[in-house]
Amino acid sequence: MQMLKTHNKAFKIMKRFHYLDHSIGPLIILLGIVRGVVPFIPIVFSKYILSSVIDKQYKEALYYSIAMSLLFCGGCIISEWIKKIVTDKNSELSRKIEDIIHQKPLGLDYESIEDGKVIGSYTSAISALKYKGSYQQLVSKYSELLQSIVSFLVAIGLTLQLCVSVSISEYKILNMVTNPVVCVALILVVILGMMGVTGKAVKWSQNKISELFEVKLDSERRFAYLCRMFRDEEMIKTIQAYEAGKSISNLLKDTSKHIKENYKNEGKYWICENVIKASSGGIIVVLAYSLVAVKVLAGAIGIGAFLKYSQAVIKMNESLLAVIVFNHEIGDIMRYMDKLTEFLDMENKFETGSIPVEKRSDHQYKICFEDVWFKYPGSDEYVLKGVSCEINSNQKSALVGPNGAGKSTFIKLLSRLYEPTKGRITLNGVDIKKYDYKEYLSLFSVVFQDFGLFSFSLGENISSSVELQKKKVKECLTKTGLEKYEDRLDEGLNEMSGLEAYVGRDSSSSEKYSGGEQQKIAIARALYKDGAFVILDEPTAALDPISEYEIYQNFDSLVGNKTCIYISHRMSSCRFCSDIIVLNDGNIVERGNHEQLIKDEKLYCDMWNAQAKYYTAS
Helix, strand or coil: CHHHHHHHHHHHHHHHCHHHCCCHHHHHHHHHHHHHHCCHHHHHHHHHHHHHHHCCCHHHHHHHHHHHHHHHHHHHHHHHHHHHHHHHHHHHHHHHHHHHHHHHHHHCCHHHHHCHHHHHHHHHHHHHHHHCCCHHHHHHHHHHHHHHHHHHHHHHHHHHHHHHCCCCCCCHHHHHHCCHHHHHHHHHHHHHHHHHHHHHHHHHHHHHHHHHHHHHHHHHHHHHHHHHHCCCHHHHHHHHHCCCHHHHHHHHHHHHHHHHHHHHHHHHHHHHHHHHHHHHHHHHHHHHHHHHHHHHHCCCCCCCHHHHHHHHHHHHHHHHHHHHHHHHHHHHHHHHHHHHHHHHCCCCCCCCCCECCCCCCCCCCCEEEEEEEECCCCCCCCCEEEEEEEECCCCEEEEECCCCCCHHHHHHHHCCCCCCCEEEEEECCEEHHHECHHHHHCCEEEECCCCCCCCCEHHHHHHCCCCCCHHHHHHHHHHCCCHHHHHHCCCECCCCECCECECCCCCCCCCECCHHHHHHHHHHHHHHHCCCEEEEECCCCCCCHHHHHHHHHCHHHHHCCCEEEEECCCHHHHHHCCEEEEEECCEEEEEECHHHHHHHCCHHHHHHHHHHHHHCCC
16 A cells, blocks of 8 residues: 555656656656566577477577577667667756756745745755655666566466476376466465565665665765865854864764764665575575476476576566565655655745736836734744835935844845735735736845855846846946956856855956955846845945945935935945934834934934944044
């Protein structure tokens, strides 16, 4: 029953990916039949060749030998040709499936991606795919299983011929031993016994190896992380500054030792399984030759048939054992593929609406927060508490407040990285959930505080595409003060060590972008997208005071008539904005321009004065 469930799941997986290549199924069936039948060509012909030689009909024996050789060679060539096609198609199919796995996170909502369990599921899926859960392995095992079933059916037909052959011996004991019923019963008892022992051994071994997988996965994750630390310049600086190198090296050695132990234990289980399979095979070989020899002595078959029937019995046993082993191996593969399907079956939690977003050249869009409450998954505390406000179109607005006030969360909800727990956000009076998700996102050009650069060329980083408008890219570089790099658009940021981006594709280039220049590239990328809303989360944190001043002096030319919202802990930057929203403990506690909020002498004024005193001469 369990095996039926396993095969049912396996067929569903193969059906799921069948659209990627419709020819793979028929080819596997054909390969299994051909490879299952071909080995019996010399077995069947051996009887006629040997009988002809015994009867001194050498010319006839030669003809049989030639016919056998031609058929066997032809069958092997066809078999290898089909196998080559299947292998190539399987490799391509596996690559496509791996691409689907890698692209899956791009289709999930950010809330799911930020969940550690989702990332763990993704890692497990990739590890399972590379270790023992690949579609290619599953398909290959089914090809071998079909081959074994075909071989078994052919072998059982030949074996039955042996069993029903009638003894003509004058010895009663021989006639009794070679009786068809006795022969069938004897073969069944021995083979079923060997099947039971071998099946349990294989199942035990595979279960033990599967148990080791989770342990191995955890160890290899840790090992990979430790190795990445030694390639990350920022981590190396921290390691050296705190003299942590020896501790981390020891941890790396211990992890490596643990991985080695896991593989050693796995090897033991494989050896145990192979010894039992070999022992079962040896017993069946002895039985086959003994039974056929007795049949020859009893006169039931001729000497020429000795080789044919002995090999048929052996082949029947081998095929049956192979069916058992492949069934268990398919079950083992499915345990790993369950991780793959579990990840691929994850659904996007967000509502994906269908309403298109109106494209407006004047960027007149009205966004409202209507009694918005929000708490992060797994948390009982609300980060935003009943926030209601309207984002003024074509204005420069600042979000300020203490750490943990809810500023970044406000931005995440606005850009639909998360959905409100309660309440709603509307665009031009319509709940943003009802808009087409991709069209809604197209309205926003965002620079996050923890922005990332791609391992692409400078031009591709700014355009976020391999197809870029060089004139537009150069304009964005000029606006952000990076015009000196205009002649380097095709040079790469892909000479990377850890997270560091280097200028130039050739390894001889050692110049790299500073943190401030990388931040300017991120701002240029937001400008290139040309969204109606520009959101900047700490956009100048890595810039020096002069560069920051230049950015804000050119703020109007940078964003034009678009709606701009930015978060900053540098209160001086708020003076460039006509609208300041002050958040504290998840609530909007103040709102107005700089002069108004200073006069109110509340939280904003306190924060302003707290920073201003460090710039005032004592």
